[in-house]
Structures are given as C-alpha cells and as structure tokens.
Amino acid sequence: xxxxxxxxxxxxxxxxxxxxxxxxxxxxxxxxxxxxxxxxxxxxxxxxxxxxxxxxxxxxxxxxxxxxxxxxxxxxxxxxxxxxxxxxxxxxxxxxxxxxxxxxxxxxxxxxxxxxxxxxxxxxxxxxxxxxxxxxxxxxxxxxxxxxxxxxxxxxxxxxxxxxxxxxxxxxxxxxxxxxxxxxxxxxxxxxxxxxxxxxxxxxxxxxxxxxxxxxxxxxxxxxxxxxxxxxxxxxxxxxxxxxxxxxxxxxxxxxxxxxxxxxxxxxxxxxxxxxxxxxxxxxxxxxxxxxxxxxxxxxxxxxxxxxxxxxxxxxxxxxxxxxxxxxxxxxxxxxxxxxxxxxxxxxxxxxxxxxxxxxxxxxxxxxxxxxxxxxxxxxx
Amino acid sequence: xxxxxxxxxxxxxxxxxxxxxxxxxxxxxxxxxxxxxxxxxxxxxxxxxxxxxxxxxxxxxxxxxxxxxxxxxxxxxxxxxxxxxxxxxxxxxxxxxxxxxxxxxxxxxxxxxxxxxxxxxxxxxxxxxxxxxxxxxxxxxxxxxxxxxxxxxxxxxxxxxxxxxxxxxxxxxxxxxxxxxxxxxxxxxxxxxxxxxxxxxxxxxxxxxxxxxxxxxxxxxxxxxxxxxxxxxxxxxxxxxxxxxxxxxxxxxxxxxxxxxxxxxxxxxxxxxxxxxxxxxxxxxxxxxxxxxxxxxxxxxxxxxxxxxxxxxxxxxxxxxxxxxxxxxxxxxxxxxxxxxxxxxxxxxxxxxxxxxxxxxxxxxxxxxxxxxxxxxxxxx
Numbered sequence: 001x002x003x004x005x006x007x008x009x010x011x012x013x014x015x016x017x018x019x020x021x022x023x024x025x026x027x028x029x030x031x032x033x034x035x036x037x038x039x040x041x042x043x044x045x046x047x048x049x050x051x052x053x054x055x056x057x058x059x060x061x062x063x064x065x066x067x068x069x070x071x072x073x074x075x076x077x078x079x080x081x082x083x084x085x086x087x088x089x090x091x092x093x094x095x096x097x098x099x100x101x102x103x104x105x106x107x108x109x110x111x112x113x114x115x116x117x118x119x120x121x122x123x124x125x126x127x128x129x130x131x132x133x134x135x136x137x138x139x140x141x142x143x144x145x146x147x148x149x150x151x152x153x154x155x156x157x158x159x160x161x162x163x164x165x166x167x168x169x170x171x172x173x174x175x176x177x178x179x180x181x182x183x184x185x186x187x188x189x190x191x192x193x194x195x196x197x198x199x200x201x202x203x204x205x206x207x208x209x210x211x212x213x214x215x216x217x218x219x220x221x222x223x224x225x226x227x228x229x230x231x232x233x234x235x236x237x238x239x240x241x242x243x244x245x246x247x248x249x250x251x252x253x254x255x256x257x258x259x260x261x262x263x264x265x266x267x268x269x270x271x272x273x274x275x276x277x278x279x280x281x282x283x284x285x286x287x288x289x290x291x292x293x294x295x296x297x298x299x300x301x302x303x304x305x306x307x308x309x310x311x312x313x314x315x316x317x318x319x320x321x322x323x324x325x326x327x328x329x330x331x332x333x334x335x336x337x338x339x340x341x342x343x344x345x346x347x348x349x350x351x352x353x354x355x356x357x358x359x360x361x362x363x364x365x366x367x368x369x370x371x372x373x374x375x376x377x378x379x380x381x
Numbered sequence: 382x383x384x385x386x387x388x389x390x391x392x393x394x395x396x397x398x399x400x401x402x403x404x405x406x407x408x409x410x411x412x413x414x415x416x417x418x419x420x421x422x423x424x425x426x427x428x429x430x431x432x433x434x435x436x437x438x439x440x441x442x443x444x445x446x447x448x449x450x451x452x453x454x455x456x457x458x459x460x461x462x463x464x465x466x467x468x469x470x471x472x473x474x475x476x477x478x479x480x481x482x483x484x485x486x487x488x489x490x491x492x493x494x495x496x497x498x499x500x501x502x503x504x505x506x507x508x509x510x511x512x513x514x515x516x517x518x519x520x521x522x523x524x525x526x527x528x529x530x531x532x533x534x535x536x537x538x539x540x541x542x543x544x545x546x547x548x549x550x551x552x553x554x555x556x557x558x559x560x561x562x563x564x565x566x567x568x569x570x571x572x573x574x575x576x577x578x579x580x581x582x583x584x585x586x587x588x589x590x591x592x593x594x595x596x597x598x599x600x601x602x603x604x605x606x607x608x609x610x611x612x613x614x615x616x617x618x619x620x621x622x623x624x625x626x627x628x629x630x631x632x633x634x635x636x637x638x639x640x641x642x643x644x645x646x647x648x649x650x651x652x653x654x655x656x657x658x659x660x661x662x663x664x665x666x667x668x669x670x671x672x673x674x675x676x677x678x679x680x681x682x683x684x685x686x687x688x689x690x691x692x693x694x695x696x697x698x699x700x701x702x703x704x705x706x707x708x709x710x711x712x713x714x715x716x717x718x719x720x721x722x723x724x725x726x727x728x729x730x731x732x733x734x735x736x737x738x739x740x741x742x743x744x745x746x747x748x749x750x751x752x753x754x755x756x757x758x759x760x761x762x
Contacts, residue, residue, distance in 0.1 A: 051527070051533070087449050091545060131472060131473070133476040150432055152432070162438070164438050169478045172760070177556040188449050
C-alpha cells in the first residue's frame with residue numbers, strides 16, 4: 001500500500017479473484033451488464049477490475065474493508081498500523097435506478113438507505129454515516145422528492161445512521177428518468193469478525209432470514225405490465241440491527257467469527273449469491289427446495305411472470321453461512337427480530353463438487369443451480 | 382450523537398446555517414436547482430436539510446468531518462472519544478453528469494476522480510479511498526467506457542488514491558444520457574488543521590491558484606453550439622498534492638491553521654464560493670478585478686458566449702483565505718507546483734459590509750458581486 005494505510009487481512013480473496021479472471025469482449029453495454037448475473041461479473045472482473053485494479057477492489061466483495069489510523073503511530077512488524085491507533089472500516093456504494101420510484105412496501109429512498117446499510121452490515125461492521133448523491137430530471141415534482149426524502153429520513157432513523165454529505169445534479173428533461181440516487185456508506189468494526197465469501201467451510205449450515213422474491217416480484221407487478229391484483233409488498237428494510245443481534249448471539253454461543261459468510265441476496269437473487277460464495281470458498285453448497293420459504297402469492301406471480309424466485313432480487317433478506325453448532329440457536333434468536341421472523345436453515349456446505357450450488361428438489365432429485373445468465377429484471381433496484 | 386461517535390469541532394457552522402434558512406416554494410425541479418447558485422442553495426437548505434437534518438449535514442460544507450474510533454476506548458469529559466483511539470476523517474460525494482463526456486483537457490472520468498479528491502483536500506484531509514458508482518445507458522460503447530476507466534486510473538494514480546468499491550447499473554436506452562458517475566471519497570486528517578468557510582478573518586489575504594473559467598468555457602465550446610476555434614482546455618486536475626504542500630508550508634511559516642478557508646470554485650464559480658465564505662464568516666471579501674487571472678482566449682470566448690468568468694466553473698483551481706503574514710511566501714511555494722504556477726493574491730477580508738463580496742473594477746469603482754442567480758451552465762460537471 002503506497003499511502004501508509006493497510007487493508008484488512010482479507011488478502012486471501014485476491015488470488016482467487018485473479019484466478020477466475022474474465023475476458024470482456026462485448027462492444028456495447030446491454031441491460032444484462034446490470035443484472036447482477038454472469039454478464040455483470042464479466043463487466044466487473046473483465047473491465048472495471050482490469051483498469052482500476054488494487055488489492056481492496058480486487059476482493060470484489062460488496063464492501064471494501066481497510067484500516068485508517070494516525071500515521072504517527074508505530075508500525076508493527078506485520079506492516080500494519082499500530083492497532084492501538086487504527087480503526088477498521090467498511091466502505092460501500094450503490095446507485096439506485098428502480099422504476100417505479102414508489103411501490104408497495106417502499107420507494108427509491110427507502111431502498112437507497114437500506115441497500116447501502118445492508119452492504120455495510122453484511123461485512124459485520126456497524127453502519128454509521130451515509131452520503132447521498134441525487135441526479136434529478138428537470139421537471140421532477142417537488143412533492144415526490146419530499147416523499148422520497150421523508151422515506152430516507154425514516155429508514156436512516158430506523159437503521160440509526162446519518163446522511164452526512166450530499167450532492168444534487170439536475171439534467172435536462174429526457175436525459176434521466178425522474179430520479180437516480182447514489183448512496184455510499186461507512187461502517188466501523190467494533191468486534192473481531194471475519195466475514196467473507198471465501199470462508200464457507202464443509203459442514204457449515206446455510207441460513208436464510210425469510211421468504212424469497214418479494215421485492216423483485218413487487219416491482220414487476222407495480223410496473224403494471226400485467227393486471228395482477230396481489231398483496232405482495234417489497235421487503236426493503238435495513239438489516240443492520242438483525243445482524244448486530246446475530247453477531248452478539250454468535251459471540252455468546254461460540255466466537256464472533258462462527259458466522260462465516262453474510263450476504264444480502266439482491267440483484268441476481270439467492271442463486272447468484274450462493275454461486276459467488278461457492279466459487280470464492282471452493283466448496284459445494286447444497287440447498288433443499290422444500291425448505292426455502294416463498295410466499296404463495298409470490299410463487300403464483302412468478303409463474304405468471306416467468307420468473308424463478310431463486311433469481312429474483314430481495315432487499316430485506318440475508319443469507320448466513322455459519323458453524324453447525326450455532327445454527328439452531330442463531331435461527332431462534334433471529335426469529336425474535338421483525339426482519340428474521342421466518343428465518344430457517346435451507347442447506348449445508350459440502351466439499352464436492354467445488355464451486356457448485358446444488359438443490360435437492362421436491363421430487364427427490366438434485367439439480368445444479370447456476371448463476372443468473374442474461375438479464376432478468378432491469379432497474380429492479 | 383446517538384451512535385457513540387462524535388463530529389469534529391465545527392459546530393460553529395450550525396447556528397449560522399440555521400439563521401440563513403431558506404423556504405423552498407418551487408413545485409418542480411428546474412435546471413437552476415443544479416446550478417450551484419441561489420436556487421440550489423434554496424433546494425439544499427430549504428428541502429434536503431429540512432428532511433435529513435443532523436449536525437454534520439447542517440454544516441453544508443463540501444465534505445463532512447467526523448471522528449471514528451474504538452468504542453471500548455475511554456470517553457473524555459467533552460464527550461469525545463479518547464483521542465488516542467480515534468481518527469478524524471473527511472467524507473464527501475459528487476455525481477458527475479457532464480456533457481460532452483470527452484472534452485479538451487479531460488473527460489467525465491478524470492473529472493469524477495479529481496472533483497471528489499478536491500472536495501476532500503479542501504478540508505485539509507489527505508484523500509485515501511474513493512467509491513465509484515456507474516449508471517450506464519443501454520448501448521453505451523465499451524470503447525468509450527474503457528477510455529473513461531483509463532482516465533480514472535490515471536487521475537487516481539496522480540492523486541495517490543485508490544478506487545476500492547464500486548457499483549454498476551444499466552438503464553434502458555433513453556433513460557439516461559450515456560454515462561453518469563458518482564464518486565464518494567474518504568480522507569484522513571494527519572495534522573491539526575481547522576479549515577472552514579466560517580474562519581475568514583479581517584485582514585486575511587485571498588489567494589487564487591490560477592486563471593478562472595477554463596473548465597466551463599471549454600465545456601460550452603465542446604458542445605459545438607457555436608463555431609469557435611480555440612486552444613482552451615479544461616483545468617480538471619486533482620489538487621491534493623498542492624494542498625499538502627500548502628499545509629506543510631503554512632506549518633513551517635507559522636501554524637498549520639494559518640490557512641483559514643480552502644475551496645475549489647466549481648459550480649457557481651469564484652463569485653458564488655466567495656459569497657458562501659462571506660456569509661459563513663460574516664465578513665466582507667474585497668477582490669481586485671485587475672488581479673484576477675483570466676486567459677485572453679477565455680475572456681474572448683466568455684464575451685461571445687455571454688458568460689462572466691467569475692461565475693464559470695473551475696475544476697483545477699483553489700481559493701485560499703490565509704493569515705496575512707503567510708500570504709506572500711505561501712504564493713511563492715504554490716508557484717512551484719504545476720497546478721499553482723499562476724497563484725496570486727486577489728483580495729483581502731474586510732469587516733464591513735458583512736456577508737458581501739465587493740470587487741474593485743478596472744475603472745476604479747467598486748461593485749457588489751452576488752451569488753450566481755438562475756442557471757448558467759447545465760451539466761458542466
């Protein structure tokens with residue numbers, strides 16, 4: 001590191017990221033490049049990483065983790081800043097372009113706060129501060145902007161974070177669609193955790209915090225492309241307090257680092273997230289179709305829409321891969337939180353075949369669940 | 382602060398911000414709301430601040446400044462975290478929507494890195510890490526994206542910062558204009574500085590690092606709305622190394638805090654930036670028209686375009702308000718840096734009339750220089 005600051009000990013990811021290098025051959029950007037699936041991986045690993053490569057970006061997790069500290073502090077033999085003088089931070093960003101901007105269960109404002117809070121929380125850090133950058137289309141109604149700001153305020157209060165810096169740009173009518181919001185966030189590590197896509201171990205249990213597909217299905221229905229009357233609502237929510245409770249419970253039961261992987265299965269859905277973990281950890285993840293909660297209305301809507309809930313974005317769910325001895329009591333603890341009421345164990349980590357997600361189906365067979373290919377749902381978040 | 386972390390001692394700004402509260406009465410967003418001038422101030426203070434209010438956001442500086450540290454550290458009597466365990470950080474964000482995306486002297490990528498680096502540097506912090514969020518229009522040429530990424534890499538290398546986390550969204554053709562980039566950034570304070578719009582003091586000297594209007598004029602010409610053949614190029618550049626040298630020189634000459642205000646006069650130009658400082662510091666800032674450097678070609682182009690260089694955006698210039706005893710040697714030191722070659726003293730801080738920027742004109746008279754009103758140049762950055 002040239003600037004005197006050292007990253008966290010997650011370097012193990014770097015070599016893995018290097019090994020699964022993609023070549024990027026497309027000549028034009030397509031909607032699939034924003035899908036969260038294979039095309040986006042190719043864009044990120046084959047292009048963004050090629051140009052902007054550095055050890056922190058190379059980890060390709062949903063957040064960067066690094067230490068900052070006083071440079072006048074002693075430097076330890078390991079090259080790390082003296083721990084007494086350094087603070088470990090998580091840092092992340094996401095842009096939100098969801099359409100429609102208001103939908104059952106939330107809006108672009110609640111999404112912009114929750115999504116970034118969740119990316120921080122999934123590293124084990126406590127989210128503290130957010131930035132907000134607004135791109136507004138000329139002619140956008142101020143009443144709508146007020147509603148979005150009120151929603152951001154409520155979500156920030158719920159998550160106990162503060163939006164401390166911001167920016168506004170206005171573009172001519174037709175140069176953007178209503179409103180795009182970028183948020184970035186900073187979180188601080190308060191306890192020793194070691195959460196990474198690369199830490200899934202054979203025997204670990206796979207926990208899901210609740211039902212799949214609510215957000216993506218809600219958005220598709222809200223677009224009104226088909227006349228569906230349902231009660232489905234987006235699950236958009238900040239999950240940092242649930243994560244805090246899980247980390248506390250894990251510490252009480254065993255050690256804080258008994259939670260190995262934590263992810264929010266957003267774009268690309270559970271299937272893509274599990275594939276990323278299986279690849280990074282070089283394990284097989286086996287899930288049971290019958291144990292995966294999906295609301296009946298979501299199942300029905302997905303059938304009509306031609307969607308698979310395994311690939312639909314969630315914005316208020318998390319996936320945890322944990323040591324087997326803490327799995328059951330951890331699920332019990334999660335159920336006490338409003339966002340973990342339907343928590344359950346949906347599978348287990350196996351040794352072989354490496355890099356594969358396998359699902360035992362209701363009929364007793366097993367099928368391979370691949371990463372999302374192509375573009376399923378543009379502008380879902 | 383509810384989350385156990387305390388902001389920097391810049392609270393003096395809060396009361397001032399409260400006093401100059403704006404009412405926001407517009408019903409629809411117009412281009413003027415993104416101009417950097419009065420309409421944008423009304424939007425930010427009358428709407429964004431009303432909804433998202435917190436002590437850090439209330440300061441309305443170009444960056445938030447706060448301390449992070451271990452919560453298990455002792456808490457001092459002042460309520461601050463024990464200084465041995467805390468680190469003072471600056472945090473900022475900006476979205477970039479400039480059109481055209483390539484222009485003489487730079488492109489949207491160099492701008493996105495430089496602009497955010499500069500917002501951090503102007504607080505006196507050392508920029509360390511950036512995030513980058515891309516919103517791409519379906520059909521955008523990958524060759525153009527590669528050129529932009531190469532430019533971001535070069536600017537990041539020049540500024541010695543790393544882009545450590547990112548995000549990509551793709552929207553349908555027609556829902557955005559080619560590419561929008563949001564960057565946020567984190568910087569760390571390595572020395573005791575106290576830079577704020579509220580610190581200009583009577584007798585202080587006003588220093589400008591170089592000629593005005595290059596960026597904005599270049600963009601207007603690059604749009605090809607008039608057939609002008611000129612050699613004007615944007616000044617887009619990261620200024621953090623220049624700022625570092627200035628802080629070092631100030632420490633050597635007097636004390637690090639002899640630099641009172643530091644700003645990059647971007648949207649709204651020098652006139653708007655000086656007005657913000659005059660209001661925050663409750664002083665009069667007097668500048669001399671004849672001492673303000675403007676290139677002949679820029680002057681000529683501005684006349685044809687109907688622009689006033691005082692209001693045109695700069696992306697590689699800084700304004701410093703400093704104790705009189707360090708002004709001359711500081712300017713001499715600035716001239717040694719490639720981005721400070723034309724540094725000069727352009728004015729002085731007076732007591733009265735408070736909140737006013739006055740300019741002595743070439744004819745010997747004095748005129749009041751107001752903040753930018755209305756929209757001058759949309760999508761300039």
